[in-house]
Structure formats: C-alpha cells, structure tokens
Amino acid sequence: MKLPVSASIPAVAPSRVYDIIAIAFVSLLLLSNIAATKLIAFNIGDFSLVFDGGAILFPMTYVLGDVLAEVYGFAKARRAILxxxxxxxxxxxxxxxxxxxxxAAEYENQAAFEAVLGFVPRIVTASLAAYIVGQLLNSWILVFIKNKFGQKHLWARLMGSTVVGELADTLIFCTIAFYGVVSNQVLINYIAVGYIYKVAVEFLILPITYPTIHYVKKLEGVK
Known part of the structure; x- marks a missing residue:
C-alpha cells in the first residue's frame, strides 16, 4: 500500500521571508545598474568627489547579502546572488x-534612450563581473568568520566581509565601466570615493543591520 504523498515526503519548514529579501536584493541590483549610467560630482573647492548614481542604492545590496548569508547560510545567499x-x-x-x-515616427527620444540605456550593457557587464566576485566574497567571508569564531562579534563579520567584498567590487566595476571613458585621474577619484563611501554606508547603518538580522533570525527560528 502506497503512502499518501503528504506522508511520504518529510515536512520542511518553509522560509518565511527569504523570498522577500531575495526579491529586494535583485530589485536593488537592477535599479543600481540603471542609475550607474550617470556619473555625479560634488565640487569641494578645487576638488571633486566623483561617484555614480548606483551608489545611492547599491550598498544596500551588501546589507541584504549580509542578512542572507548570516541567517540562511552561503548556499541560499549564493542562490539569490545568481x-x-x-x-x-x-x-x-x-x-x-x-x-x-x-x-516609431512619433518617438523623438531615440538618441536620449540610446545615450542612457544604450550604455547599460557596458554597465551591466562591469556590474556582473564585479557583483559575482564581490558578493560571493562578501558572503563567503562572513560565513567563514562565523564558522571559525562562532556567533560572537557580528560587527566583525559584517565589516570584515564588506571591506574585502566592496574592494573587489569597486575595483572591477569602475575599471570595466569607465576605463577609457574618463581620465585616469577621474577614474582613480571615482574608485577611491566609491569604495570609501560604500564601506562608510554599511558602517553607519550597522545599528539597523544588527536588529534586522536578529529579527529575521527570530522569524526563521535560527540561532
């Protein structure tokens, strides 16, 4: 006699918010890729701080990546990354x-469309190369530190993984996206400002990241 399907398959507790976090993660990445087509400069006297529009949201992908890796482990974080x-x-x-x-004959913005979104493939190529290296490094290092030293010192896992992941991400992305498009001086400025900014953002929002991770762990029944 065959067992009912419900009886033959062991029950697995579904993740309550994994899909929400993964969707947010992917959405922020897509928005950042489009926003990154524009370079922004803030002038401070004779010096300019150069970064791209993707910097507004992109650091949040690392925060969500930290949540995924810390709560669900490297395998599920990698799934969202892929x-x-x-x-x-x-x-x-x-x-x-x-x-x-x-x-269409009535469409008058073809040149503008190509100038902005036509540049997206190069941005996406840069983003994909940087993203796959940076995010996987970020998640792997966070999980490695956790396995090595246990649950304590969450801040060290979060910042240690960010310092390494964002460095790889920023170097790869900025070089592929804008090498030959801007001068070497602007490119170096862009890399330095982008890296410092991204790491600083994650550091400043640690007071939000901490309770978020603890809340998600509580929802998922993870210690």
Whole structure:
C-alpha cells in the first residue's frame, strides 16, 4: 500500500521571508545598474568627489547579502546572488533589443534612450563581473568568520566581509565601466570615493543591520 504523498515526503519548514529579501536584493541590483549610467560630482573647492548614481542604492545590496548569508547560510545567499546575475543579463539584453529596434515616427527620444540605456550593457557587464566576485566574497567571508569564531562579534563579520567584498567590487566595476571613458585621474577619484563611501554606508547603518538580522533570525527560528 502506497503512502499518501503528504506522508511520504518529510515536512520542511518553509522560509518565511527569504523570498522577500531575495526579491529586494535583485530589485536593488537592477535599479543600481540603471542609475550607474550617470556619473555625479560634488565640487569641494578645487576638488571633486566623483561617484555614480548606483551608489545611492547599491550598498544596500551588501546589507541584504549580509542578512542572507548570516541567517540562511552561503548556499541560499549564493542562490539569490545568481538570481541577480541572471536578471541583470536579461535586463541588458532587453535594453539592447529595444535600443536597436526601429523607433516609431512619433518617438523623438531615440538618441536620449540610446545615450542612457544604450550604455547599460557596458554597465551591466562591469556590474556582473564585479557583483559575482564581490558578493560571493562578501558572503563567503562572513560565513567563514562565523564558522571559525562562532556567533560572537557580528560587527566583525559584517565589516570584515564588506571591506574585502566592496574592494573587489569597486575595483572591477569602475575599471570595466569607465576605463577609457574618463581620465585616469577621474577614474582613480571615482574608485577611491566609491569604495570609501560604500564601506562608510554599511558602517553607519550597522545599528539597523544588527536588529534586522536578529529579527529575521527570530522569524526563521535560527540561532
């Protein structure tokens, strides 16, 4: 006699908020890729701080990546990272197809569309290379430190993984995205400001990241 399906398959407690965090993670990545097509400069006397529009949201992907790795482990964090990788490629292909498609006679913004979103494939290429290295490094280091030293010193895991992950991410992204597009002086400025800014953002929002991780762990029944 066959067992009912419900009896033959062991019950697995579903994740309560993993999908929400993963969707937010991927959405922030896609938005950051589009915003990164614009370089922004704040002038302070004779000196300029140069960064891209993606810097507004992109640091939050590392915060969410920390939550995923800390709560769910490296395998599930990697799953979300790979989902972001796939949808970034899809977005790039869609923008390319739309850009090369013949515009309607009434559409007057073809040049503007190509100037902004036509640059997205290069941004996405840079983002994908930087993202897959930086995010995987970030998640792996966080989990490695946790396995090595236990649950204590969450701040050390969060900041240690960010310092390494963001360094790899920033160097790869800035070089691929804007080498040859801007001067070497601006590129160095861009890399330095971007890296310092991203690490500083994660440090400043640690008071939010801490309770968020503890709350998600409580929801998921994880210690």
């Amino acid at each position: 989902l972001g990788f796939f949808y970034s490629i899809l977005a790039s292909v869609v923008f390319l197809l739309v850009a090369v498609a013949p515009p």
